[in-house]
Amino acid sequence: MSNEDFEIFLVATPGLEQPLASEARELGWQPVVQPGGVAIRGGWPDVWRANLWLRGATRVLARVGSFRAMHLAQLDKRSRKFPWAEVLRKDVAVRVEATCKASRIYHAKAATQRIERAIQEELGATIAPDAQVVVKVRIEDDLVTISLDTTGESLHKRGHKEAVAKAPMRETMAAMFLREMGYDGSQAVLDPMCGSGTFPIEAAEMAAGMAPGRSRSFAFETLASFRPRIWQDLCAESPNRPPAARFYGSDRDAGAIRMSVANAMRAGVAEAISFECRQIADLQPPDCDPGLVILNPPYGTRIGNKGPLYGLHAAMGEVFRERFKGWKIGIITSEAGLAKATGLKFLPAGPIVAHGGLKIRLWQTAPLG
Known part of the structure; x- marks a missing residue:
């Protein structure tokens, strides 16, 4: 993957993709509306900025790489060659979520296990069901897309609202x-x-x-790509x-x-x-x-x-x-x-x-x- 420029997917509440796109445009990105959200391009500082500043996104996914796989043995081999150390830390636990659609690999659980084993054996990270760092794998038309959930807890949780009435508006x-x-x-x-x-x-x-996002923490703070000094500068811009x-x-x-x-x-x-x-x-x-x-x-x-x-x-x-x-x-x-x-x-x-x-x-x- 290129550290400089990759696709970043902003997950929207279904039906609110358009206002999220207009918000992203105002913040200087060139958004493309897709089903379920908005895609922009950028590097890691864009990921951090999107989490900090976007009011309408539910979460921010960094699409860090993709490769083709026609069967599980190929998925196993290619996921072992993936540069996990560029994005994940071996001292931070990870969980993997996979989905399969219109692909020769159709068994999501088997796909999840292969990728978990690759991360465990090639990087040395622990796999845990409650890990905050989530690797999302989508296999569609035999293309394996690997994304990282950089947000953690949903972005509607701003971090400064404790009291909630019944039937709240997010x-x-x-x-x-x-x-x-x-x-x-x-x-x-x-x-x-x-x-x-x-x-x-x-x-x-x-x-x-x-x-x-000024009052909360994010999953990206535990990734290998995180740079605390750049993040502090971004936070100071409010x-x-x-x-x-x-x-x-x-x-x-x-x-x-x-x-x-x-x-x-x-x-x-x-x-x-x-x-x-x-x-x-x-x-x-x-x-x-x-x-x-x-x-x-x-x-x-x-x-x-x-x-x-x-x-x-x-x-x-x-x-x-x-x-x-x-x-x-x-x-x-x-x-x-x-x-x-x-x-x-x-x-x-x-x-x-x-x-x-x-x-x-x-x-x-x-x-x-």
Whole structure:
């Protein structure tokens, strides 16, 4: 493999590949949308930067090499010749995950065992089922592609959010839904059902230019290719400017508000966000220029049953129409009927997004007249 330039695959939440591609483009890469994510090219510093800075990626895979193999003996021979020492350390445990598709090698477990043995015997590394370093092997059309999961724990785990409400919105998804609404860091953002505060916290971090991965560690720190000094320089690039806008979260549940405040403090954005306990019926627009209202209300399949939710959505729509002139409204739901119950005029619905076994989408309005 070339250390300078290889394919890097940014795994996306299915349905959110396009906003992730636009985020990658803004960070200076030339993204190509592929099923399940976005491919870019670069070297190891690009891998580290992608983990540190991308808000919409779930994980970052470094595609470190490929070769053809028609049968297991060939897979065994070629995987023993692979330059494992360039990317893996022999003192760090590894696990291997293999998949086979449309190939003469069709037995994924046998393929996994061959590659594990090659790593064990040629490099001297331990194979462990709970290892943080994962070698992902895809055998498709007899081409063996070897990737390293450079992330470790999923990137939606930013490292500064401990308290989570029920039915939470993942940070990666929240950031991409904000992007889909045209959020650029300059607008006020309000979530009137804020749960553990994900939308206002993500919006405030984006406005402050904070790196989403600043509070956590990554699997790439235990690879042979890791250079701590370059990584420290990359981490020092986070500008952390004071946000130009303010952010707002409210919820009828006092416990959710306490959680949101604690999460915002850990994230370092508490001063930019106002949280308060209030019902949707009592919602008033904050004293600022119109911005974005974005919320992830209950949708029946998630909490309780649907009956009362139609009334809730109708009341919500009325509050927005009467009090939020000039604001754009974004509602994330799995039920088109609930979105329509608001009586708001929506733009064409966003793509279907996979979320915990549900299919959700963003319904957004133009600025309300």
